[in-house]
Amino acid sequence: xxxxxxxxxxxxxxxxxxxxxxxxxxxxxxxxxxxGKMIAYYGTIDFNGIGHGRLDRLVRTSFHSPLHASDWVxxxxxxxxxxxxxxxxxxSYDLEDGNLTIRSGNLLAxxxxxxxxxxxxxxxxxxxxxxxxxxxxxxxxxxxxPPIRVDPQALVGWADCPxxxxxxxxxxxxxxxxxxxxxxxxxxxxGEEHQFEFVGAGTxxxxxxxxxxxxxxxxxxxxxxxxPGAGAPGAPGGRSGVPGLPGQLGDLQRRFGL
Amino acid sequence: MAFEExxxxxxxxxxxxxxxxxxxxxxxxxxxxxxxxxxxxxxxxGGVMSMIGRRVANEDTPLMTVEGSGTVLFGHGGHHxxxxxxxxxxxxxxxxxxxxxEGTLEQSTVFLGSQGGVMGMVRGQxxxxxxxxxxxxxHGSVAxxxxxxxxxxPIxxxRPVRVDPQAYVAHHGDVRNxxxxxxxxxxxxxxxxxxxxxxxxxxxxxxxxxxxxEKL
Numbered sequence: 148x149x150x151x152x153x154x155x156x157x158x159x160x161x162x163x164x165x166x167x168x169x170x171x172x173x174x175x176x177x178x179x180x181x182x183g184k185m186i187a188y189y190g191t192i193d194f195n196g197i198g199h200g201r202l203d204r205l206v207r208t209s210f211h212s213p214l215h216a217s218d219w220v221x222x223x224x225x226x227x228x229x230x231x232x233x234x235x236x237x238x239s240y241d242l243e244d245g246n247l248t249i250r251s252g253n254l255l256a257x258x259x260x261x262x263x264x265x266x267x268x269x270x271x272x273x274x275x276x277x278x279x280x281x282x283x284x285x286x287x288x289x290x291x292x293p294p295i296r297v298d299p300q301a302l303v304g305w306a307d308c309p310x311x312x313x314x315x316x317x318x319x320x321x322x323x324x325x326x327x328x329x330x331x332x333x334x335x336x337x338g339e340e341h342q343f344e345f346v347g348a349g350t351x352x353x354x355x356x357x358x359x360x361x362x363x364x365x366x367x368x369x370x371x372x373x374x375p376g377a378g379a380p381g382a383p384g385g386r387s388g389v390p391g392l393p394g395q396l397g398d399l400q401r402r403f404g405l
Numbered sequence: 406m407a408f409e410e411x412x413x414x415x416x417x418x419x420x421x422x423x424x425x426x427x428x429x430x431x432x433x434x435x436x437x438x439x440x441x442x443x444x445x446x447x448x449x450x451g452g453v454m455s456m457i458g459r460r461v462a463n464e465d466t467p468l469m470t471v472e473g474s475g476t477v478l479f480g481h482g483g484h485h486x487x488x489x490x491x492x493x494x495x496x497x498x499x500x501x502x503x504x505x506x507e508g509t510l511e512q513s514t515v516f517l518g519s520q521g522g523v524m525g526m527v528r529g530q531x532x533x534x535x536x537x538x539x540x541x542x543x544h545g546s547v548a549x550x551x552x553x554x555x556x557x558x559p560i561x562x563x564r565p566v567r568v569d570p571q572a573y574v575a576h577h578g579d580v581r582n583x584x585x586x587x588x589x590x591x592x593x594x595x596x597x598x599x600x601x602x603x604x605x606x607x608x609x610x611x612x613x614x615x616x617x618x619e620k621l
Contacts, residue, residue, distance in 0.1 A: 285483045286414035291435060301434035301480070316441065339433045339442035339469065353435055355414035355480045 155189040158227050161239065161279060169230045169237045169281050171256065177205060177223045179263065180230065180256035190226015197221060209259045212272060215251060222256075230255050235283040242280070242306075248273045249304035249352070255281040268310055286355030293349060296342035301353050308349025314342045407507050408488045408546045415480040416488060416548045418471070418505060425508030426471040428479055432504055438475015445470050466500040470508075479505050479548060484621065487555040487613060488548050491577065494610070495542040498549055498575035501621055507545030515540045549575055553617030565607035571618040578610015 158164065160172035171178055173192060185194070197206055197216045205221065222228060231237060232255060240247070248266045257263065257280035266273045274280055282288075284303050291297075296314050305311065316339070345351050407426065409417045418426055420440055433442060445468045471477060480486065481504055489496060491510065506512075515538050541547055549555070551574045558566050560580055567585065576582070585605040606612050 286480070287412045289411055289415060289478070291437075291478075295435055295437050297435040298433055301478075339431065342435075351435075353415075353478065355412055355434070355483075 184255045188228035192224035211264045232283040247306040284354040289353045293345040303352040306350045308347045311343035314344035428505035430467040432481040434478040436477040440473035440475045443470045484550040490546045496577040500539040504548040506547040509545040510541040510543045551615035552619045567603040574613040576612040580608040580610040
């Protein structure tokens with residue numbers, strides 16, 4: 148393998164430089180990007196935090212996620228900038244009049260022609276419209292079709308299909324031996340009692356490992372009747388504790404009514 | 406073949422009724438169809454004695470039994486995954502590197518001292534295998550985890566292979582291994598090359614080496 152030298156002319160426009168770096172070309176245009184994901188740029192590019200008066204119009208049309216506003220900036224100007232995130236695989240995706248929901252930590256950047264909204268599934272963001280966005284994943288992204296059940300940690304996002312529901316499987320905890328197991332905690336949990344289940348038409352995006360991107364606390368949606376996940380920040384939302392430790396059933400028992 | 410590599414970090418397994426898979430707990434990424442995951446108290450195959458053997462040998466990685474019909478995706482911790490197909494021979498691998506393996510394989514615990522006495526035990530300590538390792542024998546496939554990519558190095562009687570003990574992942578075939586040392590006075594005064602110990606594998610078979618010196 149040899150090192151490839153790039154200069155502004157040879158860098159790709161809106162394409163991957165390698166599996167871990169993506170190059171965005173700006174020609175007087177704007178991109179939203181998550182703070183800290185820009186690693187280098189050529190040209191003159193301004194990075195403005197969201198909330199400036201000048202960007203009000205842009206934010207009003209394509210950024211509908213006040214909880215995440217402090218994590219995002221708008222890049223504006225002309226030149227080329229490189230995006231990367233902790234040596235995770237980076238890929239761009241094109242949406243055409245579509246919708247895609249993605250884990251908030253995995254989204255790096257998107258074109259303002261897309262509108263960013265908070266999913267009603269806490270911790271996820273939905274992109275609606277036509278345009279390009281860049282997302283990171285631990286290992287290459289694998290696309291699967293429903294019906295499928297996915298480990299919560301392996302889920303990157305989903306497109307076009309209805310929101311997932313929780314699936315609990317505790318067949319091995321029934322019966323006499325299962326009851327003993329549940330009472331004593333002997334034998335442990337398989338760690339696979341809980342999945343997200345997808346049905347209907349669409350695509351599910353999986354990352355190839357169970358190592359998650361760090362999740363930032365972004366608070367909770369406004370407390371209001373009928374809003375899922377609303378309440379005090381840090382209250383158990385969609386990502387309720389996944390029983391991970393062998394031999395420790397944790398709150399599984401309560402959940403299964405044992 | 407039960408396992409199919411989807412990409413470098415993920416394998417797809419097909420489960421059919423009557424077939425069993427063992428996999429590391431929590432390593433399931435997604436599944437389609439009706440598949441059940443049962444924590445395996447005994448940590449693999451065999452009876453209670455095998456379980457005790459594994460506990461004593463510290464080769465008791467938490468496993469679960471995968472049964473049903475459908476397809477399952479496995480991956481764990483962002484580690485690279487290598488599928489190894491066995492046709493009658495024996496694979497030696499550390500239990501915590503096992504991502505998943507077919508129930509047709511016979512799993513047992515091997516005392517390294519039985520492969521060369523005291524030097525075998527020293528070798529186990531240096532290569533981080535401990536005094537025991539796990540062997541899988543029979544026909545079927547195994548998905549093994551490694552840090553960084555895995556490559557296979559063939560071992561032939563004419564060409565023994567020397568591997569850094571930390572980069573060693575697994576081996577199969579009719580292979581004898583010994584620890585070769587290249588200790589000199591430089592190592593004693595702390596000016597060694599850092600490559601004083603190598604695992605020398607000779608015979609005929611294959612050794613799997615990871616592109617990293619980091620243990621799992």
